Amino acid sequence: QVQLVESGGGLVQAGGSLRLSCAASGRTFSRNAMAWFRQAPGKEREFVAAISWSGANTNYVQSVKGRFTISRDYTKNTVYLQMNSLKPEDTAIYYCAAQGIDSGGASVISGDYEYWGQGTQVTVSS
Secondary structure, three states, rough: EEEEEOOOOOEEEOOOOOOEEEEEEOOOOOOOEEEEEEEEOOOEEEEEEOOOOOOEEEEEOOHHHOOOOEEOOOOOOOEEEEEOOHHHHEEEEEEEEOOOOOOOOOOOOOOHOOOOOOEEEEEOOO
């Protein structure tokens, strides 16, 4: 059974940092893109960041460019999201996602991801 388990969320003051982790089990995703999405209260789920299977390609939503960094550790089958200079508008549930096929890219489309975690809450106070 494939599982994606997020961790690292919490409450932080504006300007602070958090590092989210997403540990995959049940299969390896070393040949698959992985991504982070988020959903704020009353809003639709939105793309945040994605990384290709090789790590050579990354994509970010404009609002987090320069503040967030996505990375992956193949030995741990884990993807990370380093979040710096956090803002109250970053408050959301953050979800990890993994593609089921080898696409070669770093898709920003939620429908391209087959596997999803349960999410971790990030709250940024002003």
